[in-house]
Amino acid sequence: MDIRPELDLNSDVPLYRQLGGYLQTLIGNGDLLPGDRLPPTRELAGQLGLNRTTVSAAYELLEGDGLIKGSVGRGSFVCGAPQRETETVNWSRALTPSVATPMGSSRPGLINFSASRPSEKLFPVKEFRECCEEVLRSDRLRSLLQLGSPGGYEPLRAFLLRRSGLARETDDILITNGCQQAVDLLRRALVRPGVKVALEEPVYPGLRNLFLEGGAELIGLQMTPEGVDLYSLRQALEAGAKVIVLTPSFQNPTGATIPAAARKLILSLTRAAGAIVIENDIYSELAYAGGELPRLKSLDPNVILLGSFSKIAFPGMRCGWIIAPKPVIARATELKQLADLHTDQLSQAFLLQFAESGPLEAHQAKMIAAGKERLRAVEQAARKHLSACKFTLPNGGMNLWLDLPDGLDASALRGLAQQAGVDYLPGRYFSVSRPLDSGLRLSFAGLEPNEIRRGIELLGGVIGNAGVPREEASRPTLAMV
């Protein structure tokens, strides 16, 4: 067949590309069939008045596409069937290794103690809706829908700095998508691969996995009913831990709280070692008992403070913050811009309206009252049905840590518990360096008091049936705060 491309000498598209595209069309249309020989480059060049290298380049393109095949001394031929659409990428080799914790699955209908989150039944939906509507009706809406600032919505930043009551002139704030992103950004700002990071053990897995993904070397800090063990912390610092992440109040998963005096001692140790302390402060406002405790940030200006309303208000709205020395915030803000430009502006404005105009405070009081009631249900039921286990009741927050009687494995028991109608997370999900097989977490805040009582009764039955005589068990103890 005749090869007569319409080539445009004035086009920005190089001639070889124009010619290649033309030949490709011929092949695609079936004007050139598999096995057909293309004219030799010299011949076609002469015929079209082109430089021979132009024709060679066009052929090369087609060859790269698998449309033709050249053979030395024989010329170029149209290939057989076009390459099929196939999965040519080996994804399992291409993807970075997973650091996620497979949580197992829960079944519907269970009394589920496995999520550390508030009950949605308590959400003040009406008040929140009114706050949203006020923002939506305001003149701000247009600019809220426009590109925002990586550091966050300015009025919210100012409000949160004021509300914290502890930001110094040397501090600044960054709004993040919840506390989880705050940790992610700080990990990127502070942890090079191989850096030693000390975490409470047991620890919230989302925290551990983030540092693992960053290539950190993790050190588990032993937990006591009064929070992190000081000897364990000292050992970690001596071993070279550079970043220490602590949840001083109502830690997830143990519920432990560090007393005031120990807070000072902890900071004197970290200060002496030149280590960086990240204070995860998301549970402290859910205090059901005990006096007010100073936040680490108020005791040491170097501390990096993480906050969020996810535990006292709405976890579905992703809004948290970091208050820290300016150099930290500057670097974290750069990383925030890299990570997702900025946090959703509408959510920031809604939360500000909800917090500033009053409903947050009222809701928090309601959440504390509800938490007290739930903790009481936990206490009564646990004393009655879990006397074979060791536990320390928390003074706030959402979680109770249970140590099963010797010989029982919480992962193995979980299947039986689910069959009995109750679910929880086994201890091993929360480990850093030790197995924690005998531990488990009961997250009680999302359940109704009667569900809590029934769930703990069921769990006690499962543990009892697992065959450990009750008289061997130790007595439950109260937290010392």
Add this chain to the structure above:
Amino acid sequence: MDIRPELDLNSDVPLYRQLGGYLQTLIGNGDLLPGDRLPPTRELAGQLGLNRTTVSAAYELLEGDGLIKGSVGRGSFVCGAPQRETETVNWSRALTPSVATPMGSSRPGLINFSASRPSEKLFPVKEFRECCEEVLRSDRLRSLLQLGSPGGYEPLRAFLLRRSGLARETDDILITNGCQQAVDLLRRALVRPGVKVALEEPVYPGLRNLFLEGGAELIGLQMTPEGVDLYSLRQALEAGAKVIVLTPSFQNPTGATIPAAARKLILSLTRAAGAIVIENDIYSELAYAGGELPRLKSLDPNVILLGSFSKIAFPGMRCGWIIAPKPVIARATELKQLADLHTDQLSQAFLLQFAESGPLEAHQAKMIAAGKERLRAVEQAARKHLSACKFTLPNGGMNLWLDLPDGLDASALRGLAQQAGVDYLPGRYFSVSRPLDSGLRLSFAGLEPNEIRRGIELLGGVIGNAGVPREEASRPTLAMV
């Protein structure tokens, strides 16, 4: 003074900690003063009926806190003034190195061509408000405020898969905080340090910086008016590029679009090399001229497609997505959970309502009409005032790339431009491996047509005054698509 602590032998708090806390209180209250000598450990142990190591441990705690100081042979003494709250962390050493691009600052009042975003004057605020109010009034509100799913809000996922028209059974979707987070998660899923990543050059800096932060080795792909140069791509693949990021339509910053035939050639090359292609598809729906082009994802199932409504609707709402083979989505979803648990649920529900119930389509038509008008203003003004420069008008999107006459440096010229009342981003911000000093980006979509005309006239004046005779300049050309 007497040392008479009340120690609780049944407490979970170790005795040394109880004693340490008690001594700390004495020091804090001034009952023990700087210079006071503490009783020798043996003596105090006997006095309190404690093991001597318990007392030593308590003293050690206080010493760690800087409250007392031991001296061999002399005993332990209360220290002087308590350690001051000081900045003891060397932040510049502690923080990871910055990869951000310092963009310089613009001044208010300038005609500002420096942001690739839509004009907020065009936002359909009334229609959007109505969509939000519908969601807020619905029964879904309560569950939207509760913790959501890392993969995204299920109804939005289903809608976007349908709307894309190209998802296969082997594909899945992940909702992200805009396209920027999509790239971040893919970088974490696909790029180990040292992996070679090929990017168009010039390229959007947020893309380049993300891969740099991940330790990738970057290869710049040369751009032509028809998108990435195929020879340059082939060279990158031969050099071992494993991940290729392309913006086939209306690329930022060049505005270039890859023609249909070249799209097929590109994929045949990447397929043969076993490389992974990420298709950044955020501008393609803003087409002002030229026919419809197949997305790379429709031509090859292995392609990873990134989408967002930020360019056709509201950049302040952080909502984008990835459509890709299931193994990629599974890993990216794990990373999403690590990064920030999930995307804000209200925003997802608002956008779904806006897209599904009609206003998005109407708004997109309005945005295309507005874009055409703005592009026309660019064309007229550029032909008149920028004839000394080389440029190719785009067929869509938000950006025009300008090459200044020989010898002119866009960074150096920027100060003069700002003085004259106009601003832009110099080419060097967009470089991967070459300086691009003579280039600059004009982002026109956020401006009114009369601002565009006036801004380009001012810019032309600045370039003219910089002293390059106009007759030396090349002619402007139109893109060939």
